Amino acid sequence: MRYRQFVTVRNIYAGSVEPPSVAESSTQFRALYLARFAEGFGFITLITLLPAYINQLDPSGVSVLGLTISAGLVVGLYTTGFTLAQTVAVIPLAWGGDRFDKRSVLLAVLGAGVLVYAAFPFVDSSASFIAVRALQGIAVTGAGLMTLSLVGQLASAETRGNHIGKANAASFAASIVGGMSAGGIYDAVGFGPVFAIIVVIMGLAWLVVYHFLEPDETRIEGFPFSDLAVNRRIVTLSTFRLQYAFAVTLVRTWIPIFAGVAAAQGGLGYGGGLAVALTVTSEKFTNMCCQPFTGRLSDSHGRALFVFAGGAAYGLVALIVPFSPAIGAALGLPGEVVIFGDVSPAFVPLVCLSALLGVADSFREPASMALFADEGTEDGGVASSFGIRELVWRPGSVIAPLLGGWLMYEVSMASVFYVGSAFALTGAGTFLAVLVWLHGPRALTAW
Known part of the structure; x- marks a missing residue:
């Protein structure tokens, strides 16, 4: 079965369809590369700072309904909460991207990412850290799915691998910059400025996507x-x-x-x-x-x-x-x-x-x-x-x-x-x- 795709064609002049210009297409790809960079930068920064959170939040002192939970289980939840949230979010986010405007979904998860990273400096317990990490998992998954989907959709079959490679390169660049800088910034000035930088990058990505990425008019039923x-x-x-x-x-x-x-x-x-x-x-x-x-x-x-x-x-x-x-x-x-x-x-x-x-x-x-x-x-x-x-x-x-x-x-x-x-x-x-x-x-x- 092939799903019906409903597409409203833009840029119609005098009865003929004009594809987007090379410059316009390049601008859209660059906007998606920036979004990919922002998603990767936030992700790697949290990985880098995870030991600092373990030391600060004291996972050994957590209890639920009077029962003490082992420190090992709590530390495991620091990562597992993120991973489980990612897993749960995949199907609804992917379905929403196909059924509606992928650009709108991407803007929504980037906006959620701004709020999530702004909340990290206020985390004061293992429970709140696990909760915010779970929200981060949803934002990271949504941004990754939508950026790659849009890159794959905008690129032609003959250039798809090249454009996806560039998008992945942006994510790896974020991993290198974030991984090498986050620890040093934290040692010098603490958590707050680290997350302020992430919020600025995520906010910039949101603005660039909003202004330069065309709406996705493909709709998949079912x-x-x-x-x-x-x-x-x-x-x-x-x-x-x-x-x-x-x-x-x-x-x-x-x-x-x-x-x-x-x-x-x-x-x-x-x-x-x-x-x-x-x-x-x-x-x-x-x-x-x-x-x-x-x-x-x-x-x-x-x-x-x-x-x-x-x-x-x-x-x-x-x-x-x-x-x-x-x-x-x-x-x-x-x-x-x-x-x-x-x-x-x-x-x-x-x-x-x-x-x-x-x-x-x-x-x-x-x-x-x-x-x-x-x-x-x-x-x-x-x-x-x-x-x-x-x-x-x-x-x-x-x-x-x-x-x-x-x-x-x-x-x-x-x-x-x-x-x-x-x-x-x-x-x-x-x-x-x-x-x-x-x-x-x-x-x-x-x-």
């Missing part, structure tokens, strides 16, 4: 999720994405843990936060730089090929991460680096491997997103298509941290990366097998 959920291409992609979510969550979460925890726990024991920050940032930096280029390549050479190659490469690089100490020792690298202080010979190899993970993932991400956008645009319901993509990721993002913690303490630190690598490689292999089975051997380059 409930597109029902048909898109059994769309053969989306099902094929989901066989990869479901497994790959475990891989990325394990590897991205445990790279900084591997770098920072004590050697007695299997880590490298970097004492300086700057060394850990560089290790994490190197992955985001290469991903940011490569995605516009790799997205453009996927537009020309087949998106499915890039999903497969990027996923397999990610698994192979993750497999090497535990060997970074041996690589550093074999190369005779120093255990102390200027600025970063006393690290270990594994420091440079780990930073390089993290950067390679970013390169590998940059091949996969814009191609995967463009494929979901292709199906949503073709079948009706681009926001719903991205909503399904988001939901397929959720099991891995929730379960993988629990699995990683168990592996780290019960098996070894290295086993976390071996298991993460296995998920990426089996995901790529399953994707290739299902792709050939359902769509033929030429589908790898034809999609």
